[in-house]
Amino acid sequence: MNMPEGLRKFTLTRIAKFTKFIKQFNPLTKREGKELGYTKFDSGTYTVLTPHPSPRPLRAMENQASLSKGGGTNVPEGFKKRKAAFTLAEVLITLGIIGIVAAMTLPGLMGRYREVVMVNKLKRAYAEIVNAMDMERARLGGSDYEALFETNMSAAEQFDGILRHLQVVERCASNDSKGCGGIYKIKPKKRTNDGFGNVALGSVGGERAVLSDGTLIWFGKRNSNGGCVTTYIKHEVDADGNYVLDSSGNPITTTYDSPHCAEIFFDLDGSNGQNQFGYDCFSFGVxxxxxxxxxxxxxxxxxxRTGKLTYERYDISDKF
Incomplete structure (x- = not known):
């Protein structure tokens, strides 16, 4: 992981201060285990460095243990050989470093984990919805998706045709404001002007249903007359995204036709999530x-395609 230069210097400074603080309680710079219990052969005898009482003398006391004729070594009674070990200062410094590194890396790892989870849920939800549309088209005997949106069918009937091929746990009509998580706002993926200087917000509404995995799906019938040609209204805006008004103070608009049969929206974790397009909310036109x-x-x-969520964080109270 590439650490920003400023953060790296800050981390090293904090570690140095922490080390200095710990060493005032344990000023020894050598591990006692390297000096105590160490043996060496010297002029026919073994020199053994023994533990010393506190306070520590300038030179450790040496006990001479002569080799016996049987090849054994006479070690003073009560002597215990000490092994090399980490000092308290070293342990605390290591734990401090581990804590600092964990604090810097864990948020990024958790964020990436959530992103992977959301992208996988998106792929699964999209595949299931398109498969349901294909199954309904086949059931109706149609050659394309226009068969799902006949002129004599209401939006509820069209939506129910798709839902019959999905695992639905709750179905809510367009006039039901309480069920399926209720009616709630959804943020655009980027900070967008609503035409009046405020942040634009979408909302959940219309015919909707909750699937068995918690995904909320709602349906927008684009053409009230049926078929797959929809007329859209486009507002003329200035450089800041505000509506351009005519002499009467009304927004100037134009209309255009688009070959869309309907729009399907879905929220991967329902009303309890972040509720933002590009993070947990998505849609596609049919x-x-x-x-x-x-x-x-x-x-x-x-x-x-990229495996990356594309959204930005912002406050809905922002002004343009």
Missing amino acids: KKQFADQHSGYGAMFDTM
């Missing part, structure tokens, strides 16, 4: 032959 990405509603296909 055309005759395929599903179409809406970049402003989470860039679903880009997210599945």
Whole structure:
């Protein structure tokens, strides 16, 4: 992991101060185990360095143990050979370093883990919804998705046709404001002007349902007359994203047609999550032959292709 230079210097400074603080309680710079219990052969005798009482003398007391004729060594009674070990200062310094490194790396690891979980849930939800649409198209005997959106069918009937092929645990009509997590706001993936200088917000509404894995799916029938041609309204805006008004103070708009049959939105963790497009909320438009990405509603296909969530954090109280 590449650590920013400023953070690296700060970390090293804190470690140095911590080390200095610990050593004032244990000023020994050598491990006692390297000096005590160490034996060496010297002029026909073994020299054994023994433990010393506190306070420590300048030179450790040497006990001479002569070799016996049988080859054994006479060690003073009560002597215990000491092994090399870490000092308290070294242990505390090591623990301090581990704590600092963990504090710097764990947030990033957890964030990446959540991202992987969300991307995998997105792929699964999209595959299940498209599969349900394909199964309904086959059931109706249609050659394309337009068969799902006949002119004589209401939005509820069209939605139920898709839901029959999904594992639904709760179904809520468009006039139900309490069920399926209720009606709640959703943030765009990027800070967007609503045309009046405020942050634009979407909302959950219309025909909707909760699937067995907790995913909330809701449905937008684009053309009230059915079919797969939808008329959209586009507002003229200035450089800051505010609506341009006519002489009467009304927003200037234009209309255009788009070959969309419907739009399907879904929230991967329901109303309890972050509720933001590009993080846990996504959508796609349904055309005759395929599903179409809406970049402003989470860039679903880009997210599945790259494995990266594309959203920014901002406060909904911001002004433009």
